Amino acid sequence: NAGVMQNPRHLVRRRGQEARLRCSPMKGHSHVYWYRQLPEEGLKFMVYLQKENIIDESGMPKERFSAEFPKEGPSILRIQQVVRGDSAAYFCASSRRVTGGYNEQFFGPGTRLTVL
């Protein structure tokens, strides 16, 4: 049973380019979360999605960032017109379903974005 898969593992972009990060949740999981970890900092929640719906985007920057989780295919985190401050590790997590307060999230290996 494959875990959460993220690709690419490393991504280099020049300022102004677009970055697309992909996340395939574990089999049977319909909830996806994106987190960002800036260098030497802790993980920060960005967005929580279910299939075709954004449930909580309270951690997403207001501009240039968007996320989707289509009915078919992986979840995509898109960053338009990247800047050097976007350089970070982006982690995706998935969970099976929400049951009260218990919600084990399974994390992928992350995508390390470097903006030149």
Place this chain on the structure above:
Amino acid sequence: DAKTTQPNSMESNEEEPVHLPCNHSTISGTDYIHWYRQLPSQGPEYVIHGLTSNVNNRMASLAIAEDRKSSTLILHRATLRDAAVYYCILQGGSEKLVFGKGTKLTVNP
């Protein structure tokens, strides 16, 4: 989201027990206590969770104070592979995990 307080770092020797403390004095009655860890250059990994009672699993034990204002993650025999940053997280009413700075555990051979 309720806040947790953890020591910045701790050290242990291999094959000795490790007790990682976490204070969460503002915890609400419906908050679950989760522990995740992050090994170097990897994504976080679930360790254990609990609500009121102490919990055991194959990785660790979780001891929760009677007033729930603090908890302790116990690794019974630390190995070099346990060297990681350990995060204590409260979760209730929202699906997102709010990570603090965690405790960086160093395990000495």
